[in-house]
Structures are given as structure tokens and as C-alpha cells.
Amino acid sequence: MTNDGERDPIARARALSATYDSVLAGDRAATPPRPLVSASWQRSLAAHVDPDKGLPPVVVPESEIPELRKAHPLNEVMPLLRSTLVSIADEAMHVMLVTDANGVILWREGASSLLHTADDSGLCPGYRVSEDAIGTNAMGTTIAVDAPVAIHSAEHLVRTFHRWTCAAAPVHDPDTGAILGAIDISGPLHTVHPAMMQLVSATAQLAEHQLRVRLAIADERLRVRNMPHLRNVNGAGALLSPSGRIIAGEPYDGWPARIEVPPGADRVQLPDGREMVVERLAEGYLLYQPKSSSASTRKRSALTLRFMGEGAPSVVVDGKVVPLTLRPAELLTALALHREGLTAERLALSLYGEDGNPTTVRGEILRLRGLIGAHVLRTRPYRLDATVDSDFDVVRRALREGRTLDALRACAGELLPRSDAPEIRELRDEITANLRQAVLASDDPEVLAEYCAHALGRDDLEAHEIALDLLPGSDPRRPQIEARCRVLTDEL
Known part of the structure; x- marks a missing residue:
């Protein structure tokens, strides 16, 4: 692709067109196609792709695209892709396209003047551009060969794409190594540039780096929160x-x-034969290990509380996930804070103020004991008889010990954000304020950068400004933080 960009793109397109016509006619081409392109044509033709086929197939209705985007792992790095590629695409008369691992386009952004042309070529969300669907193209071929690819003009197998020049790179899951999708920049023939493939390849590497950071945070959060179960x-x-x-x-x-x-498995066998x-x-x-193969029995029940963030609150009792509504989650929070136990009167006052009804609380406690077990929730006074691992306590403990980054990584968001219970509100405000104060006082660029990407720091302009002061100019997170900083400034 570098050589292509060094020539007149129109003349290069004519030469490629002559090669295309000769090869498809079964003649010997004066200049054979690149090995990458030749192999892709062979795969595409073996999949019965018609070179005169009009558009890629639509495999996802427009109404389903938002949900697919929300569920896709690349949704997490779209702010980075937008800040890195979209402004360049706008200025260079290109569009940015992002697909899933099957070649289905999920996102499209860029020069508005090109969107109609892209529509006419089927470069739209919901269309599938894998090689077996529409032949050789940068997105489909980069997924097929698992490497960055540039495809120019008549190197596309289907004639519909001959007016385009495209560069794409795959993005991999840092956990499994599998391809998550492809990032592509596409534009008209006259916009071809030798740096297109390097730009897309570098952006894909930045996206993978950000996904690795997120995976490391998730791993550490899992380890910190669930060590009581292992112990x-x-x-x-x-x-x-x-x-x-x-x-x-x-x-x-x-x-x-x-x-x-x-x-659904309840047992697995390790490579060394252990069950x-x-x-x-x-x-x-x-x-x-199963009890039959272990000399001792397990200790007290282990209780895991996950009450921070926008997701539904949940509790895990000895490995069993128990979904909760807000009211029992509030009760468990209060009991986790007061391990010595509380009377019904104290619980009613703590959670519902002067209007709290002890009789109502007793009924709620009874229902909660049915969910998590009477051996876990004791009475007289009401208390938790288990090893308790709560996300909010992990955050508070890390803050007390000065481990700001650990606190940030253990915090998924506000504590029970829909709760209006007095004690919950007070604890929620305490954690949010103390975490922010610790972050801003840390002078650690890693902490500030993670906080800016966090649910609690996404709208914090001061944190974004401090992060930009601390991060080196080469840090790959700067473009995303700068873009968000501009948005927050405009909203003032």
C-alpha cells in the first residue's frame, strides 16, 4: 500500500482495473495482483461471490443495531476510536467503519459528504462485509488473514467497491486472543495516502491496549472481591x-x-486428573476440591455483596448468585455496616428515618432470610453470620489504607444509586467524596486517567484538566481525555 500511495492514484486504479479484467477473463495479466489480493480473490470466488454483485447483504435490522453496539466489547473503546480517527476522517474525506468478528458493520462515522456514497455501496451499519459475503475488501480480508490490510480500487473483487480505497486492521480480545472485529478507514480513490494502513494499525493497537487495561482492572477487582471465598x-x-x-x-x-x-457444569477435571x-x-x-477428597469441611458461609454501579444489586451466598431488589439490598448494606447486629427499631430508623415501621422491617427480614438462608441471617439481634465481602467495604478499606488505585478499581459506581435511605445516602456521599478527594490529591497520572474513564469521573472537568497536566504527550489516553474535556467545557 505504501507503493500505491507514492503513485498517481488514478493511474494506479487504471492499472489495477486492467489486471482485474485479465484475471477474471482467465487471461495472463501483464502485472499480476498482489499475493494477498490473489489469495483473497480465490477464497471469495470459492465462496461463490459474484464480482458483479451489487451490495453486501443486510443481516441486522437497523432497530437492533443499538443493542448490538451496547453489548459488543469494542463499544468500550469507541470514544478512543472517535477521538483518534473520526476527526482525521472528516478532514481527509474518509469514513471510519467498525465491524464485529463476523464482518457486520456496527459503527460508521466520518465525512458527512461521503455518507451518501457509502450508502450506495452498502457501507452501512447492519451490512455484512466478510469475504464470503461480498468478496475481497479491507474489513473482510483483515478478518480473514488476521493482519492489517489495504485494498485499493480494482483489488476489490466486487465492482461496486472499485471507486473506494480502504485500509483496515483487526482488534483482538486481550483475554482469549480472538478477533473482536475490524477498524477501517475508507475513502474515494483520489484520497489514497501511504499512511492510511499505518494509522489504522496503530489505532487498533491503541484499542487493544485500552482493552488490556480494562481486563487487568476487572481481574484485580475479581481477585480483591472474591478472595474471602477462596480463603x-x-x-x-x-x-x-x-x-x-x-x-x-x-x-x-x-x-x-x-x-x-x-x-452449567458443577465439576471439572484438571489436566493432572484432579476433580x-x-x-x-x-x-x-x-x-x-470435593469434600470427599479434602480432609476438612468448609468454614462459615461466604457472602458477597455487589451493590455499587448501575447494574441490579446481587448477592452471592457460597457461590450461588441471588438476584435482589432494592429493599433487601438496603437491609444487607445496613447489616454489613453493623456486624454487631441491629434491632428492628434500629434498622427502621437507619434506613427509613422517623417514619420507619419496625413491623414492616421484620417482614422484610423474614423474606430476606428465605433468600439467603436463616444460617446466614441470624436474629436477636438481626446480624450476618458469614464472611462478608462487600464492594463498598473494599473501596472504603483501600481508601483508609491510602491505596487509591485499588479503591478506584474496586468501585463500579455509586452505592445503590436508586436508594433514598438515609444511611445509604450518607455512605454513598462519603465514598464518592472521599474517592474523588484521594484521586485529585494523588498526583498520579495513572490514577487520574482511570478516574476520567470511570463512571464517577466521566463528568469531572477538574479531574480531566489535572490528568492532561500530568499525562505525557505520547500517552495513548490523551486524545480521549482531551475530547471529553472539550465536551465538558462546552457544557459549562
Whole structure:
């Protein structure tokens, strides 16, 4: 592609067109296609792609695109892609396209004057541009060969795309190594530039870096939150990520890097022949030896509370996930804060103020005991008889110990954001204020950058400005923080 860009793009397009016509007619071309292109044509023709085919197939209705975007892993790095590529695409008369691993276009942004032309070529969200659907093209071919690709003019197998020049690169899942999708810049023939493929390739690497950072944060959050479950096991045990990677083990060594856990499985066999019990946690899995193969029995029940962030509150009791509504989550928060126990009167006052009704609280406690077990929630006074691991306590403890980055990574958002209970409101405001104060006082660019990407810091202009002062100019997170800073400034 570098050589292409060094020539007259129109003349180069004519030469490629002559090669295209000769090869498809079965004649010997004066200048054969590049090996990459030739191999792609062969795959495409073997998939019965018609070179005179008009448009790619529509495989996803427009109404379903928003949900697909929300669920796709690349949604997390779209702010980075927009800040890195879209402004360049606008100025250079290009469009940015992002696909999933199957070649389905999910996002399209860029020069508005080109969008009509892109529409006419089927370069739109919901269209599938894999090689077996529409032949050789940068997005489909980069997924097929798992490498950055530039396709110019008549190197596309289908004539509809001959007026385009495109460069694309794959983005990989840092957890499994699988391709998540492709990033592409496409434009008219006269806009071809030798740096297009390098730009797209570098942007894909930035996206993968950001995904690796997010994965590391998720791993650390899983480890910190669920160590009480692992410590509660007598004998060998391990914490696994949702994909089966070992996050922590007791003993430390002797574990494979990854253990496949089939859906719904309650037991797995390790490569060394050991059988392990599988318990589902809120963020992954707990493995431990069956009681028959362990000299001791398990200790007290382990209770995990996940009440921070916008998601539904949940509790895990000895590996079993129990979905909760807001009211029992409020009760569990109060009981976790007061491990000595509370009377119905104290609970009513703590959570519902002067209007709280002890009789109502007793009924709610009864229903909660049915959900998590009477052996976990004791009476006289009401108290939790379990090893309790709560996300809000992890955050508070890390802040008390001066571990600001650990606190930030353990915090998924505000504590029970829909709760209006007095004690919950007070604790929520305390955590939010203390975390922000610790972040702003840290003078650590890593902490500031993560806070700016966090739910609690996304709208904090002061934090964004401090982060830009601390981050070096070469830091890949700067473009996203600068873009968000401009938005927040404009909203003032």
C-alpha cells in the first residue's frame, strides 16, 4: 500500500482495473495482483461471490443495531476510536467503519459528504462485509488473514467497491486472543495516502491496549472481591475469570493458565486428573476440591455483596448468585455496616428515618432470610453470620489504607444509586467524596486517567484538566481525555 500511495492514484486504479479484467477473463495479466489480493480473490470466488454483485447483504435490522453496539466489547473503546480517527476522517474525506468478528458493520462515522456514497455501496451499519459475503475488501480480508490490510480500487473483487480505497486492521480480545472485529478507514480513490494502513494499525493497537487495561482492572477487582471465598476453602482452590483464566490459586502454583468450564457444569477435571467443584461467582468461578477428597469441611458461609454501579444489586451466598431488589439490598448494606447486629427499631430508623415501621422491617427480614438462608441471617439481634465481602467495604478499606488505585478499581459506581435511605445516602456521599478527594490529591497520572474513564469521573472537568497536566504527550489516553474535556467545557 505504501507503493500505491507514492503513485498517481488514478493511474494506479487504471492499472489495477486492467489486471482485474485479465484475471477474471482467465487471461495472463501483464502485472499480476498482489499475493494477498490473489489469495483473497480465490477464497471469495470459492465462496461463490459474484464480482458483479451489487451490495453486501443486510443481516441486522437497523432497530437492533443499538443493542448490538451496547453489548459488543469494542463499544468500550469507541470514544478512543472517535477521538483518534473520526476527526482525521472528516478532514481527509474518509469514513471510519467498525465491524464485529463476523464482518457486520456496527459503527460508521466520518465525512458527512461521503455518507451518501457509502450508502450506495452498502457501507452501512447492519451490512455484512466478510469475504464470503461480498468478496475481497479491507474489513473482510483483515478478518480473514488476521493482519492489517489495504485494498485499493480494482483489488476489490466486487465492482461496486472499485471507486473506494480502504485500509483496515483487526482488534483482538486481550483475554482469549480472538478477533473482536475490524477498524477501517475508507475513502474515494483520489484520497489514497501511504499512511492510511499505518494509522489504522496503530489505532487498533491503541484499542487493544485500552482493552488490556480494562481486563487487568476487572481481574484485580475479581481477585480483591472474591478472595474471602477462596480463603474459605480447605485444600486446593482457585478463582477463575468468566473465560476460565486463573486469577488466584491456593496453593499459588500448580494450576494451568486456563480451565474450560462448560456452561452449567458443577465439576471439572484438571489436566493432572484432579476433580474440582465449580461454584459460580458474581464475576467468575470458584474451584475447590470435593469434600470427599479434602480432609476438612468448609468454614462459615461466604457472602458477597455487589451493590455499587448501575447494574441490579446481587448477592452471592457460597457461590450461588441471588438476584435482589432494592429493599433487601438496603437491609444487607445496613447489616454489613453493623456486624454487631441491629434491632428492628434500629434498622427502621437507619434506613427509613422517623417514619420507619419496625413491623414492616421484620417482614422484610423474614423474606430476606428465605433468600439467603436463616444460617446466614441470624436474629436477636438481626446480624450476618458469614464472611462478608462487600464492594463498598473494599473501596472504603483501600481508601483508609491510602491505596487509591485499588479503591478506584474496586468501585463500579455509586452505592445503590436508586436508594433514598438515609444511611445509604450518607455512605454513598462519603465514598464518592472521599474517592474523588484521594484521586485529585494523588498526583498520579495513572490514577487520574482511570478516574476520567470511570463512571464517577466521566463528568469531572477538574479531574480531566489535572490528568492532561500530568499525562505525557505520547500517552495513548490523551486524545480521549482531551475530547471529553472539550465536551465538558462546552457544557459549562
